[in-house]
Amino acid sequence: MEITLQPVLIETQSRDTEGRLAFVDGKLVAVLVRLSEELHGADGLAGQWCVEAGFGACATDVLSVWFDSLEAARSWIAERISASSPTG
Numbered sequence: 239m240e241i242t243l244q245p246v247l248i249e250t251q252s253r254d255t256e257g258r259l260a261f262v263d264g265k266l267v268a269v270l271v272r273l274s275e276e277l278h279g280a281d282g283l284a285g286q287w288c289v290e291a292g293f294g295a296c297a298t299d300v301l302s303v304w305f306d307s308l309e310a311a312r313s314w315i316a317e318r319i320s321a322s323s324p325t326g
Contacts, residue, residue, distance in 0.1 A: 239263060239319060241312050243270070248290065253277050257290065258308065262319050268296040270311055273304075287311050295322035 240263055248257035253274040260268040269291040275284040287305045292298045295318040305311040 239316060241315055243308055243312065250290070258287070258311075260296070260311070260315055262315065265294075267294055267315060267319070268292045268311075270305075270308075295319050 240261075242261040242264075243258040244261065246257045246259050246269075247255050248269065248271055249255070250271060253276045254271050255274075256272040258270040259266060260270055268289050270287045271290040273283045273286050273288060278284040278286075283304060287308060287310075289296065289298050289303045296315060303314070305314065
């Protein structure tokens with residue numbers, strides 16, 4: 239399984255604009271956004287990545303899954319895809 243995280247700017251109508259499009263084998267499975275210091279510094283979430291939108295096995299409630307790093311997000315995506323595959 240090839241997981242690709244493509245940098246993208248996201249119009250969230252907030253300062254949380256740094257994003258990644260997450261692809262598995264060329265298929266879009268999630269949109270990740272990095273939480274800004276301005277909005278999330280006080281709650282301790284600044285710099286973390288969250289799932290803004292998920293598709294298929296990566297579908298989840300908005301802002302309900304956070305990651306300390308993109309590698310952690312990549313691992314979560316791999317686990318979700320593997321668990322949902324017919325042979326997984």
